[in-house]
Amino acid sequence: MRTITLGASQLKVPAVAVGCMRINALSPKEAETFVQTAMEQGAHFFDHADIYGGGECEEIFADAIHMNSDVRERILLQSKCGIRPGSFDFSKEHILSSVDGILQRLRTDYLDVLLLHRPDTLVEPEEVAEAFDQLERSGKVRHFGVSNQNPMQIQLLQKYVKKPLVANQLQFSITNTTMIDSGLNVNMENEAAVNRDGSVLDFCRLHDITIQPWSPFQYGFFEGVFLGSDKFPELNARIDEVAQRYNVSSTAMAIAWILRHPAGMQPVVGTTNLERLKDCCEAADITITREEWYDIYRAAGNILP
Template identity: 40%
Template sequence: MKSMPLERRGISNSRLVYGCMGLGGDWAGSPLTKEDYITAEKAVEAALEIGITMFDHADIYKKGKAETVFGEVLKNRPDLRDQIILQSKCGIRFPDETGVHRFDFSKDHILASVDGILSRLGIEHLDVLLLHRPDALMEPEDIAAAFNTLRSAGKVRHFGVSNMTSAQMRFIQNSLPEPLVVNQLELSLARLDWIEQGILVNQKAGLNTNFADGILEYCQMADVQIQAWGPLAKGLFSGAAKVDSPETVKNTAALVAQLAAQYEAEPEAVVLGWLMKHPARIQPVIGTTDSKRVLACRDAVRVADAMTRETWYALLESSRGVRVP
């Protein structure tokens, strides 16, 4: 299996990313507790144990507390910073005294956001900064000015986006001297529109597919790393299916369990392995704070390497509920 785009760029060879959104307690702004710190430490240790060396943040996660608690982990382990790749996102603004919920890719906001991220994490630079969802008012020249300032100051080394179409990426890229290296999208065995968009070309069944055309192809041609958020589908196929779940979910969970036994792996590894088998060399971002579930993902690479085309399509068909056209 060929290497990932981030690996080819010399940025990271971590096949999985640990997503830190769940760290930091609640979303209400309550003070961090001792238990919040313990949860973060256990999650980070579990991620490191299975070979994860890339960690994903965003300035809004738990209103900054996710980065703060992770910063404490780094403070307690000063050797760790040089062993990992840190990625964060900015551009989403919650309602405040100046306005409603909104997106903001202005130069001033990007610069201020990065300063806050670095302060909360207690680090001098970010390895990767992503723009967090598209801003309808984005101006590529303003974004480029912010990126150039951050790069020149040594605060950010690489840049990317999340949840963007290929057209939006090209629109921004046209003003940038350096390539965008990541696009983070929701992809999973339960969220199949990214597959449907391709296999339902010239099919009536594809008229209602809601996934922008050409994202996967553009990212592969431009050597952009596709990262998948929500890759475990909230555990639907690895233990969270209920009696009243749709038949497609229950049948797919049963198939995943069968394959897990066949591969001598956990169901989570099968679900992730299915994603990672795709030629785009998708990099899943796992977000569970349960260290046992993190450890259950350890064989995802091995499963992906072993999975046949027939097995991949069997899982796709099971989740779709109908055969491919």
């Protein structure tokens, strides 16, 4: 699989990341096969979070991949922290304890990337910076980023955090395109012109922050998958049409559409279906045309000004 550079770091990562949120739905043998399949496809960047399965997903992954020092050298691990039951917590104490728990469950000495999960409005950025400094000095975390944050929230953190934040994990799919819509409808009197995220797409591009789209097949907020849905007949017809030109599946085309954007995004695919996982990985080698990209965008119900 082709690689991209993660943010302003020197870290080369696969163009497609493997999300492990649903790995606890698999049997031990199925989980092992899932991880092996990802590795065979060159998708050796695995995304976790301490809340996935209450931490169980990280433990299952470590068992499935038979974690040891040799295995660890061949993979990249990212995890997230900051969500607690009923609240968010970016305190130094919570970040440090969360990372210790993550490392223990993954049976590793370090994370390649740590992301702060959803924004904590009570954040004290100086504390975050202290936590990050301590984690880097101890060798427990090599790179840092955020998830679901807007430009001003990132700038507030970056004022104190020494290392550049390399990633921002955001919801994005063919049917969830708000970060694109407002930029296409500047100065227009329509719903699409509403800037809901502070121009986060342009901000991340300007500051070399890799956007990691999550739920790349979902519409709404986990309302369902748009592929094959009778709610999106025109979109599915267009995706299928373009997919046939490239002799790939609609799954691959949905990911190829994201990868076509010059922002250099790294979609996080959460499927545990082996064939769909292979299709997602195949998308890294597909480059659709500008016309095909806009055709699919419009077929999702988006109107160009």
